[in-house]
Amino acid sequence: MPRSVNSVASRARRKKVLSQTRGNFGSRKNVFTVAKNTLDKGLGYAYRDRKKKKGLFRALWIQRINAGVRQYDMSYSEFIGKLDKKGITLNRKTLADLAMNHPEAFKAIVEKVK
Numbered sequence: 001m002p003r004s005v006n007s008v009a010s011r012a013r014r015k016k017v018l019s020q021t022r023g024n025f026g027s028r029k030n031v032f033t034v035a036k037n038t039l040d041k042g043l044g045y046a047y048r049d050r051k052k053k054k055g056l057f058r059a060l061w062i063q064r065i066n067a068g069v070r071q072y073d074m075s076y077s078e079f080i081g082k083l084d085k086k087g088i089t090l091n092r093k094t095l096a097d098l099a100m101n102h103p104e105a106f107k108a109i110v111e112k113v114k
Helices: 007-020 030-069 075-088 091-100 103-114
Strands: none
Touching: 030 075, 030 091, 030 103, 075 091, 075 103, 091 103
């Protein structure tokens, strides 16, 4: 009795990996064993950086708030401390947006905190 191999599933599995590595350089896109390693590494980076992205955005918001409050002779830490004492509960994303796009509203918040 001949050996039965499910070549349809095997081919589909290989095609799936090779289609996910489209756009890579050289043998990374068309040699299965190399492409498999490339894909594993890439998916690992993608997972890691989805987590990292949140911290990077928080850092960006902090820089924008800091730049905004420096115009009013304040530091970021001083501003956040006073904001907390006054009981104003605006998150950093909102404050950064106000500092960038609505300077008059941001100025009102800074004046209230001072």
